[in-house]
Amino acid sequence: MNSLAELLPRLRRFARALTCEAAAGDKLVENAIGHVMSRRNRQPEGVSLDNWLLSVMHKLFIGRLGRERRRTLRRKKKPETQPGAAPVRDTEGDMLGMRDLDLALFRLPGDLRELLLLVTIEELSYEDTAKILGMPTDAVIANLSRARERLRILLDEDNQPAPGTVAALSARAPLAALAVGK
Amino acid sequence: VIEPTEQDFHAAADDQLSPARLVEIQQWLASHPGDALRVSAWRSQKEALRAYFDPVLDDPVPPHLLRATEVTSTKVPMKQILAASACVLVGGAIGYGVAVASRPAVTSTIVAATSTRTAGAAGAGVSAPGASARGTIAASLARQAAIAHELYSQDVRHPVEISASDSSLLLQWLSDRLGQRVVFAQLGAFGYNLLGGRLLPGSDGAAAQFMYQGPNGIRLTLYVRNDSATPASGPGYTTEGSLGVAYWNNGALAYALTGPVLREPLMAMAVSAQAELAGK
Numbered sequence: 001m002n003s004l005a006e007l008l009p010r011l012r013r014f015a016r017a018l019t020c021e022a023a024a025g026d027k028l029v030e031n032a033i034g035h036v037m038s039r040r041n042r043q044p045e046g047v048s049l050d051n052w053l054l055s056v057m058h059k060l061f062i063g064r065l066g067r068e069r070r071r072t073l074r075r076k077k078k079p080e081t082q083p084g085a086a087p088v089r090d091t092e093g094d095m096l097g098m099r100d101l102d103l104a105l106f107r108l109p110g111d112l113r114e115l116l117l118l119v120t121i122e123e124l125s126y127e128d129t130a131k132i133l134g135m136p137t138d139a140v141i142a143n144l145s146r147a148r149e150r151l152r153i154l155l156d157e158d159n160q161p162a163p164g165t166v167a168a169l170s171a172r173a174p175l176a177a178l179a180v181g182k
Numbered sequence: 183v184i185e186p187t188e189q190d191f192h193a194a195a196d197d198q199l200s201p202a203r204l205v206e207i208q209q210w211l212a213s214h215p216g217d218a219l220r221v222s223a224w225r226s227q228k229e230a231l232r233a234y235f236d237p238v239l240d241d242p243v244p245p246h247l248l249r250a251t252e253v254t255s256t257k258v259p260m261k262q263i264l265a266a267s268a269c270v271l272v273g274g275a276i277g278y279g280v281a282v283a284s285r286p287a288v289t290s291t292i293v294a295a296t297s298t299r300t301a302g303a304a305g306a307g308v309s310a311p312g313a314s315a316r317g318t319i320a321a322s323l324a325r326q327a328a329i330a331h332e333l334y335s336q337d338v339r340h341p342v343e344i345s346a347s348d349s350s351l352l353l354q355w356l357s358d359r360l361g362q363r364v365v366f367a368q369l370g371a372f373g374y375n376l377l378g379g380r381l382l383p384g385s386d387g388a389a390a391q392f393m394y395q396g397p398n399g400i401r402l403t404l405y406v407r408n409d410s411a412t413p414a415s416g417p418g419y420t421t422e423g424s425l426g427v428a429y430w431n432n433g434a435l436a437y438a439l440t441g442p443v444l445r446e447p448l449m450a451m452a453v454s455a456q457a458e459l460a461g462k
Contacts, residue, residue: 005248008251009239009240009243010239012238013238016238017231026247029247030250033247033250034250037423038424038442040424041336101234102234105231119192119228120196120228121231121235123196125198126193126198141187141188141192148223155227
């Protein structure tokens, strides 16, 4: 299982971007590894180890989104963002320390964020992305257009001068009390 | 030029176009500035995301995540892990020498698996100084059984040395090597049928491994070795990584039934096997 250990930095990068928070990302990676380790003799045929892990993470992430949505509804808080977004928080104070790109990603609905990250960060083919998300390739393309357009608008709203400027910022910069989910 | 689809534009931003199509799309974009702007904005977005999150790749991976990728559990003292590992190495060498068909792949697997285990246990630095002698023997039995299970249950071509069709030869041979009568338990009632068995080295001489295959190709192994020092007892249960191990003793032989199954079904099989073997 050496190859699994070698995949860890990549999985952490993806999970960090997906959950918008380092600790939640590591928790997601840990759960996905636990899932795969307990079934490691049953790797689906024709699926690489990394794609298997990504689809496990997808299922865990979707489950988390569902729980967060139900919790939000229970609290009778009106969601400010689209369904599937990360949990709604009392913004202003929390967001001050967040980097613009992180914030924009955070405000993207969870399912679109995941799809966009699979294509951009993981650089998966549209076909592999479709398999992991369990949707047709056409739907991947349509959602990819939505995700990219929405992210562009979110970045514009934040008065981001040009996407290139964002590149200078680092994901390791300390995040303000973001703490996605609890 | 065939008019580009939405997918072509994304593929242009993601470098997923075939060389021929790339030329066509580039021609199109040269004369359609609106589309060109969209594609270049997408590309910048992607580059920004990569630049923003790539530093995570260089962060040190938390030790608990690294440990989670190890097969081993960390309950057993270092000395026994080394003993078990050394023993598997010897087993690999013997198995390799004796086998009619040469299996270099298996031997290298053993070395890899052993070093992974040892490294994992060393990293965790956990020991069990307070464990009773009997608990330690059981833990060592469980570990050796689990290592042997891991090693041979995944071997597609040679999971066993002697197949179930030669079961009388198998039992005669194993009984001869262990110096006392060895039999296997019937697990057919639980859906597991005997594939065959093999001889393994153990810490106190030879050990026998019987392999069963059940629904969905799940394999169980029954590990048997001499142990007259432990009184008849069991079955007890422990886990080794993701494997469950049910173990017991009949006063002369120690048994460990191992497999990637849950506690309840494994214990039910162990109880049945112990009762059956006691009557033989």
